[in-house]
Amino acid sequence: MIPVSCGEIADVVGGELVGVDPAAVVDGAVVIDSRAAGQGGLFVALPGENVDGHDYVGTATTAGVTASLTTRPIEGSPCIVVADSQRALGDLARLVIGRLPDLTVIGLTGSSGKTSTKDLIAQLIRPYGETVSPEGSFNNEIGHPLTALHATGTTQYLIAEMGARHQGDIVYLTGITPPKVGLVLNVGTSHIGEFGTQDNIAVAKGEMIEAVIPGGIAILNADDHRVAAMRTRTQERVLTFGEAPEADIRAEGVKLDAEGRPAFTLHIGDFSGDVQLRFIGEHYVSNALAAAAVAAAIGMPAEQIAAGLNSATRVSAARMELTERSDGVTIINDAFNANPDSTRAALKSLVAIGRSRGARTWAVLGEMLELGDRSGEEHDAIGRLVVRLDVNRLLVVGAGAKPIHLGASLEGSWGNESAFVDTIPEALELLRTELRPGDVVLVKSSKGAKLRSLADALLPGRDELSKFAERDELSKSVEDVQ
Incomplete structure (x- = not known):
């Protein structure tokens, strides 16, 4: 960040300096994770549902930040106290971009x-x-x-x-x-x-x-x-x-x-x-x-x-990320997020890859979140599309995604072509039992449905379901708004 004095920051965010010299300069990183705090930086304490960033202000102070942006004074730490630290973060960024x-x-x-x-x-x-x-x-x-x-x-x-x-x-x-x-x-x-x-x-x-x-x-x-x-x-x-x-x-x-x-x-x-x-x-x-x-x-x-x-190469993980296992099974991890449009595109890619290889195809699908009243209709339509595209096997995971299985069944899926399980461990057990060399497996869901952990567990060297930790100390994510 370009250097900005604490006095200037306080002015633009409507904050009160508590234990901070107005002339002190922030010229390091602005962070919301105290583990990333460093010399000359600014720690922004955001309240979360499970963890409050204010509990880590002392850690950030020890790490050498010039000040912390908080909604209340924290004893022993230099603070710029504001009514809304999230809004103040935006105001500070606006100031910097304007310069x-x-x-x-x-x-x-x-x-x-x-x-x-x-x-x-x-x-x-x-x-x-x-x-x-x-x-x-x-x-x-x-x-x-x-x-x-x-x-x-x-x-x-x-x-x-x-x-x-x-x-x-x-x-x-x-x-x-x-x-x-x-x-x-x-x-x-x-x-x-x-x-x-x-x-x-x-x-x-x-x-x-x-x-x-x-x-x-x-x-x-x-x-x-x-x-x-x-x-x-x-x-x-x-x-x-x-x-x-x-x-x-x-x-x-x-x-x-x-x-x-x-x-x-x-x-x-x-x-x-x-x-x-x-x-x-x-x-x-x-x-x-x-x-x-x-x-x-x-x-x-x-x-x-x-x-x-x-x-150009792929940078972000879990977006049509293809991995071929030593046993001949190919995993396509596209479980970072999902909506009806991206799921249709992923299914068409799965079919194209399977057709080119003469391989059996699996669609392992979880819930697409935040569809409101159209959720049942949209999930049902995906199930019907799976059948129309002639995907060989469909595995639907989680109660919210069950209309995918029902749609596939109504479209003409028979026998074990389509299966439904309630949990990710059940899905993993079924796949480990039924996958065979040459199979191509697409794993797709919204991030909140957590099928990324299932895709990860299917990869080489992973015997247990992974648990993805949040990269910051707050429950409020900085990612994934569509």
């Missing part, structure tokens, strides 16, 4: 594919200029400002992934980091339980386009009619991507190789070049085109963009 006039903020949102696209953008543009990109899926009101605070005076590009559960969430986040380049990937059904309709989701995602600063560029998906319609929500330049003939950044001749990895011809203006992605799934074509559009928007040569796409 970096040469910084280009690249904001992106969408119902699915944000983190994978963010990773692609970062790999493309890092050779072009110093870049800050979020860890994992740091895309909400906590993770977003934490990412922004990594920007310094030498940072040229800040990639700002932004999620939303409510109208106005993206308005708040773009208020912290106003985008010069604003990208909307798609409008799906993620969090439809909160928004009610896809049209309402489109209103929320379009807040990104409205926030593009004067002289900036809005990037829209030409293949998604709700996204394409957002061009009316900005007066700035619009750049489109997709497979549609009218798209500015376009893919032509998409095909999948034996591992389910897409190849296509990339068109950018007068340039055309071959791209072979190293990612599994046809849905990565749209992600790659979106990343290419961002790179083109900041002035990267088309040849460099194509080369970057060809060399």
Whole structure:
């Protein structure tokens, strides 16, 4: 972070200095995990459902932070006391970004594919200029400002992934980091339980386009009619991507190789070049085109963009992560998160890989969360799709996902083609008993359904179900807002 005095921080966040010299400077990392606290940094104490960050202020003080941002004084520790430490974190990030006039903020949102696209953008543009990109899926009101605070005076590009559960969430986040380049990937059904309709989701995602600063560029998906319609929500330049003939950044001749990895011809203006992605799934074509559009928007040569796409690799775990075991079983771990759109894409990739190998395919599916009144309908539809795609075996895990099993049964699944179990240990026992060499297994669920632990347990050297610890000391996650 750029150096900021405690007095300046107190002024901008409306805080009271307790045991802090106003001239003391914060020039280290801003953290919410006391284990990451260090010399000259700032510890932000956030209250959680199970753990209160205020209990760790003393640890952060011992680690050498200049001060802690708290909602109450902590004896023996220098504090900037505020009414709402989470809101103050955002206010501080807004101050820092406002002092970096040469910084280009690249904001992106969408119902699915944000983190994978963010990773692609970062790999493309890092050779072009110093870049800050979020860890994992740091895309909400906590993770977003934490990412922004990594920007310094030498940072040229800040990639700002932004999620939303409510109208106005993206308005708040773009208020912290106003985008010069604003990208909307798609409008799906993620969090439809909160928004009610896809049209309402489109209103929320379009807040990104409205926030593009004067002289900036809005990037829209030409293949998604709700996204394409957002061009009316900005007066700035619009750049489109997709497979549609009218798209500015376009893919032509998409095909999948034996591992389910897409190849296509990339068109950018007068340039055309071959791209072979190293990612599994046809849905990565749209992600790659979106990343290419961002790179083109900041002035990267088309040849460099194509080369970057060809060399890009998977960064974030549990997103179509393919592992071949020594016994010939292939595990596709896509259990970081799930919604109906991403689950359909993953199933189609599973079938393509199985077909190319002549292998038996398994879909191991858990609940897709936050679908509201449409939950039963959406899960049922996935079960029916599994049958229509001719996936060989379906294993449904958890009561919330049971309509997938019922949908498959009603669609014509028979015998043991579809099975339902209540718990992850039961699923693991069934798979260990019935998997055979050559099988291809997709594991997919929302993060809260915890099938990532099942996928992990199926990997080499893992005999027990793993328990994924939170990376910070708070129960409130900095990740995974869609």
